[in-house]
Amino acid sequence: MARLSSFSVPDFHLPFGNSKHPQAARANAEATSWVLGHELVTAAAEEFSGIGVGHLAGRVSGEVPYERIVLLAEWMAWSFVLDDQHDHLIRAGDLAAWRPITDAITSYLETGRTGDHAPGRNPLVTGFVDLCDRILAGMSEGTAARYRAHVPLMLHSLDQEAGNRGSGGRQTVQEYVLMRRHSSQLLPMMDMVEAGLGIDLPQHVHDLPEYRAVVASAVDIISWGNDVFSLPKEHACGDTNNLVSLISSWENCSLPEAVRAVEGRIQIRIEQYLAEERSLFQAMDALPGTDAALRDAVTRCVRSYEDWIIGADLWQRYECTRYSDERFAAGLESAYTRPDLVSVA
Template identity: 60%
Template sequence: MPHLDSFTIPEFHLPFENSKDPAADRANAEATAWAVDRGLIDGAWEQFAGIGFGHLTARVDRGAPYERIVLLSEWMAWSFVLDDQHDLLIREGRLDAWQPVSDAIARHVRGERSGRPGAAPHSALLDTFVELCDRILAGMPPSIQDRYRVHVPRMLRSLDEEAANRRPGHRPTVEEYVLTRRHSSQLLPMMDMVEADQGIEVPAEIRRSPAFQELAWSAIDVISWGNDVFSLPKEYSCGDTNNLAALLAAWHDLTLTDAVRAVEERVHARVEDFLAAARRLPGALEGFGVTDAAARTATDRCVRSYEDWMVGADLWQRYDCTRYRDERFAAGLEAAYTRPDLLSAA
């Protein structure tokens, strides 16, 4: 593999505008305090707050009621803990502790309320999921609830796929990784929450159309691949193959600088794919005979929401988030706030 040389994070030239809800700082502080109170993190709360989950929420869910902004910020905080905890288990070879918790989360989100599943111990990670999931579903219309109940278990399976990708001597293909990354980004449940908060309900037949599918996946690819560039030093340093730039470098014998440039080119191509899909959507609506003004407005608003996600995530990583500039993170070390005992800490 090439040497971890220095590289410049490119400007991805996303042709969208973004503004931030004024509740960003307050929501970030409240979500941090919630994580501390629930025992999700072990000290280093200032480092945890520096992730800026409240600021990302404020960029993608602006104008939502404050309690929903806080809820999404708490979900994002939980998601970062989930990601860090899963990474720690992989590093320490303790993935056997992960499956009972993952199974319990999947069962709860599907609506199975027969008590805590047998092998899953009480833990702060699981208990806070139950708390958040119940609050999230209570604020969602049934159609979005159904998607959320599908997206969370799929997200968990993608973490298993990423763990498998880190087996010694294994390297996923770029194509395999792209499919996994769409879910391990954890974006889909968050997008569900934003659409519920913003009152965006796109008709199911439109969501199934090729134009809308391309719209959604291209937006998710843009966000995920951009994040891979920001997180490249950490993932490369610890030998994590779950990174588009690292995989392009390995498979195509590129320097990391050239690999980052290749990711930039792919991001630009996916932005063009997104714009082309958006232009095809009115025709898709006509093809399905959708004439209802509310449905057309919801589709337009969903396009704008995906635009907010793409540019908002980029601006958050550049200006609101200290995670990718932290020396421990860049060196490939686990976060200072990570709790080794989290899966058994209630």
């Protein structure tokens, strides 16, 4: 394994402005209380609060009403616990315990029931049910359908990550990029922001190749940047689900060299994103039935993706203790992780 002898997160030169909701700190406190109330976290609440989910939600939500920012922050909090719990099961060699949890979640998405076989009282499941009901209540039929599709893909990508860590093999960089678009957990959250902004784009717009390209580029930029921030932890615990680690392995270069390579890829991706934005609006203007209202809605969605790109970067640099925490950098589990969480019935 390549050595991480020196490391600093570069400036990715993101060409977007950003503002944060003035009540982001309050949203962070409410999301932390929600996690504690659902017993997803029972210790080290201050450390969990330091993740700053409310600050991230406040940076990526635009003009969304405050109650929707809190809901997004709560979903982010649940997602972090889900991710950390999955990591714990990988470390413990107990991934068999994961399947009933994900089966319950996907069953609820499909049928509104967690299923007779499911651990219906587990905090990960009860927390999801509480969030899912409130999330879907604020969504149009089309946005809800995308959310229902994105969550199982997100869960499946975690299974893929576990397989990569257990197989000893190497995925290609392109295979990783495609998986990372879902393991980033961004797409369900982007659905939530779209709904909170009151945007309801027809499916044929979402299906445009130019629109899909914009979304893919935005998610790639955010995900690859996060891989740089999270590199110390993932390297320390032998997790190769990281673009920097994969480039180092495939190109036989040092980790600092691979960080610079990822920085270069991000800069190229930003230029692609800006070009894809222009192509999208050209495609919209050529599309029969495009009126000013539809074009405005697409513009607002695109601006939201820009909020995500710059907001996630600023949050990681200045408002989140997760990536600077000594335990995290040493590859240890989070102090708030409940080793018994999956077994709770």
